[in-house]
């Protein structure tokens with residue numbers, strides 16, 4: 313997965329620009345939601361990629377620490393212009409090297425679907441550890457309807473699903489990609505967030521977004 317996104321870095325943002333008008337509108341809605349929900353906060357962004365969402369977030373947040381495991385995507389993200397102070401760090405989402413309670417908000421867009429199911433609790437526990445009381449968290453990801461160029465692949469004795477993707481150098485990669493229903497999202501997040509329920513989820517044909525406040 314890391315190698316796939318490293319190789320795909322220069323082409324990555326085409327998914328946002330070369331898409332159907334309805335998907336563009338859904339992305340605009342996601343941007344508006346996260347801009348409102350995370351405004352005036354110090355945000356830790358997980359798997360920021362080329363900084364596409366960082367740009368929108370920067371119009372309303374106080375400051376952003378944007379992290380990703382790949383230098384190649386961060387180099388592209390650094391070339392963008394932001395409206396608030398943004399620092400970038402190469403970091404593995406499962407090993408966040410920040411002290412406890414450092415941030416007042418968290419953002420992770422289009423990262424959650426890549427987490428192996430048996431690592432979700434590990435990720436959420438580590439992510440929440442870096443956030444202080446009353447922090448707000450926003451995550452967004454694709455819905456199953458959004459499978460424009462490929463089928464899902466399963467393997468025996470593996471609870472995850474994968475998509476076979478080809479990058480511009482012709483190499484093929486099985487990329488772990490899991491999709492969730494509203495009920496599955498409630499089950500996952502209820503374990504980590506008090507009173508998490510359907511009202512924390514914004515679900516449409518193309519994307520799910522989850523927004524919640526920690527105690």
Ligand SMILES: C[S@@+](CC[C@H](N)C(=O)[O-])C[C@H]1O[C@@H](n2cnc3c(N)ncnc32)[C@H](O)[C@@H]1O
Pocket residue numbers: 313314317318358359360361362363364365379380381382385403404405406420421422423426
């Ligand atoms: C689908 S992209 C999302 C990028 C960006 N958030 C967006 O929505 O445009 C997934 C990102 O996860 C990053 N990634 C993969 N494994 C990671 C890990 N273990 N820790 C942090 N980032 C990782 C990849 O480099 C890639 O930039």
